[in-house]
Amino acid sequence: MPAGGFSAPAPNGVEFEAKITPIVVISCIMAATGGLMFGYDVGVSGGVTSMDDFLVKFFPVVYRKKHQADNSNYCKYDNQGLQLFTSSLYLAGLTSTFFASYTTRNFGRKPTMLIAGIFFIIGVILNTAAQDLAMLIVGRIFLGCGVGFANQAVPLFLSEIAPTRIRGALNILFQLMTTIGILFANLVNYGTAKIHPWGWRLSLGLAGIPALLLTVGSILVVDTPNSLIQRGHLQEGKAVLKKIRGTENVEPEYNELLEASRIAKEVKHPFRNLLKRRNRPQLVIAIFLQIFQQFTGINAIMFYAPVLFNTLGFKNDASLYSAVITGAVNVISTVVSIYTVDKLGRRVLLLEAGIQMFLSQVVIAILLGIKLKDHTDGLPHGIGILVVVMVCVFVSAFAWSWGPLGWLIPSETFPLETRSAGQSVTVCVNLLFTFVIAQAFLSMLCHFKYGIFLFFSGWVLIMSVFVFFLVPETKNIPIEEMTEKVWKRHWYWKRFMDDDDEGLELHDEKKVGKTNGYDDSKL
Template sequence: MPAGGLSVSAPPGMEFEAKITPIVVTSCVMAATGGLMFGYDIGVSGGVSSMEDFLREFFPTVLRNKHDKEGSNYCKFNDQGLQLFTSSLYLAGLTSTFFASYTTRQLGRRVTMLIAGAFFIIGVIFNAAAHNLGMLIIGRILLGCGVGFANQAVPLFLSEIAPPRIRGGLNALFQLNITVGILFANIVNFGTSKIHPWGWRLSLSLAGLPALLLTASALFMVDTPNSLIERGMPELGKAVLKKIRGTDNVDPEFNEIVEASRVARNVKHPFRSLLQRRNRPLLAITVLLQMFQQMTGINAIMFYAPVLFTTLGFKADAALYSAVITGAVNALSTLVSVYTVDRVGRRMLLLDAGVQMFLSLVAMAVVMRIKVTDNSDNLDRDWAIMVVVIICNFVSSFAWSWGPLGWLIPSETFPLETRSAGQSISVCANLLFTFVFAQAFLSMLCHLKYFIFLFSAVSVVVMSLFVLLFLPETKNVPIEEMADTVWKRHWFWKRFMNDEGNSHRVGEANNIYSAAI
């Protein structure tokens, strides 16, 4: 119990007093730069994979297939080693996120971001200096560790430090930075593709810039009040809470965090606690959101955009240029989510985007069926413009919906006692499905051809129905009141919620409050 006051939980659904302070905005902007690392790597790998100097040094077989006039366009980049170059990062991130869960809980969100930056910087050095495939893969693994730690800490930091009424918009800054990183990588690839024979090294080495930015930013950040109180520093936590909320009237929110922290300290095995019946709705939503996010096909498109455009018949420069256009659309469209997510809500954005993505994917399948043959070398100008417009429409709808909300919703749903473990599962599921689709995409393109877009279209229908029926709205709900205000009132998930723990907490708080009166 903190000095100078009684720990009384706020009534469920209470709106805490909070101003939008400069320190909150600044801290969130700095923390969200962790998304730049992730985004740059998503964008850079596909562009580098299409550069002939890179293929000549590491994947000569792919280079020969690329110039083979007899082979199918759909299969020219179908190489497991090339896919491993892209996907090994996500496998490493998947593993490292379990260690990141420990550091996030025991050392804090800020320290975990510093660790992420260190891993990423070392990985960049290995990649930029690589002279064989082994060095390249080691570098990718280290980058993956950095991604795992950053993706664990940053969304939690953003959700905990932001006032409830703008939590969605500030959390979406992480996805915005991912899209900016992708755009930056596409622009860099377009320029370095003309630098022979070491342009690809420059592309890979510039990944160090966002890593340095995150590391430097983390040195000047304050940790979240939730983390400080959870680690036994309530006075410092309360001081930080006053600072970030811009008011001295923080007792209701502070007491709520203290009570959540007390419960959290009693949970010795948070991962085991996730399997309890009352946590199953949160776990199911988290895993399914990450799976659905990847089943849209977005990361396959963003990883391999230049490769995909080349397959569609674009020449090398045109493919990279088109990737820059889609990257710009991706970044600009994410701003729509930043502006609207706390106004119209999470569900509305996801459902609207489902319709737009479905139509785009069906249109893409039709174009590929009509115009892209196994040995097509080029597309007519009008058809090429149509392809870019369709892909931009798809990317745009994803960027203001499933992109940012796939990170936001899991980060704001778990109670403090399982929040680090829950975020770890979220990151793990995201990276697992990202790894699977990155590793399989080129092979699927080779065998399924245009059906790959119909596969994603069917997936979009399924995930939209899931949102309609099973995803509750979490807009403007205080993060420590999510269980009482959201999950216990949902028509389906309420049957899983166990009231024992919460009844004990509320009863204990009421007894203390009555005694005080």
């Protein structure tokens, strides 16, 4: 085995030679800037919507409610238009992901990331120059289209270019960059809140930095060997494979990619094929991971962190400062995940985090229920600090578990023939429920009051039970061996691996099970 590299085991006993080459690291960092853009969009909206200048221009009703002394602490920001400003991005992303699936499959991961970057740039320009609410929403819709394309292509790109034994860590780069984007947005909001009356424009305009990084990066990176071979560029795919592996000895892996591509091409309707019995475990797990990820309540906190802390009685500076703290915790904890995901495994992180998130949300609910009344100036100083600490405990647990693993697990379990379609469903479900939470949270906060945290903690309990019984461990398992080593050995999912699909699936079931199309696991 070459120095600085490793060999990934193949099903036939041949070891695929691979080094961790600079081109892999650089390509992954560039691609992960899609996460930076996504995170900045998530983080910037909450800070902007707490700025008085922004509210006066676009939401004067909310501005008046915010400054009415007799208005409930929990209901200051309850406004459907304000929520639409945040949630419209995710509704657009939900729709665009199906178009992104087509471009990812037929034109490659690299062009899809480029399209995402262009959408981001247009959205940033419209938001920064917005003169009315319609222009603001249209800008958010363009940003949403960028999110749909980026979230479709980037996780696939990262999984397909990464070596097997660090696949989890490199894939989590997307989530790490998302958390850095959120932190960057919180820091920007903290500074621009003091710039009147156009600070909010600067906050929205600085999203152009990650947008340009993604656009330029997508031009410079190579497309994945998987995508090139699948689209018939065999020699180019082989050349890229040699480049990213740092070795000339790629023939065994190349042959596996050819076989996986052959199987993938026989599937003419990938979305229909997703419904086949043998693909049901991956589909069910991918869908429920996205639903549960949103019902942890994390995005309610990340979207509206300054608004939430302001609601709890923190002054503007204090609320933005608290949001910066939670953003920093988010980044640090995601780094923890990068170092542990391929050592401890996926299940351990998910289950430990479930306990931590449940307890922290229950404590927050109790503190608010006892100490925060409807028409007071907010929480006592000591209790306020404790609430921020518990929010950080919650955010840290999510950041090293459900945040990155909600994207990692689906990206490494779908076979090549359904991977683009599977990723589309994953992104679509994620953005659908992100939209629901973003659109409903401020109204839920107004009506549920402190009970909103009990609502989310109940979902955390349910999803932890789901993981315990139905989510198998996938660390360090090449995905061409997933069927034999994971699904056929799982107490429940093995019943779906009985090779009873009709037509093409029946003819090639054993080959599909053996290779399972997962070329990126051998990387």
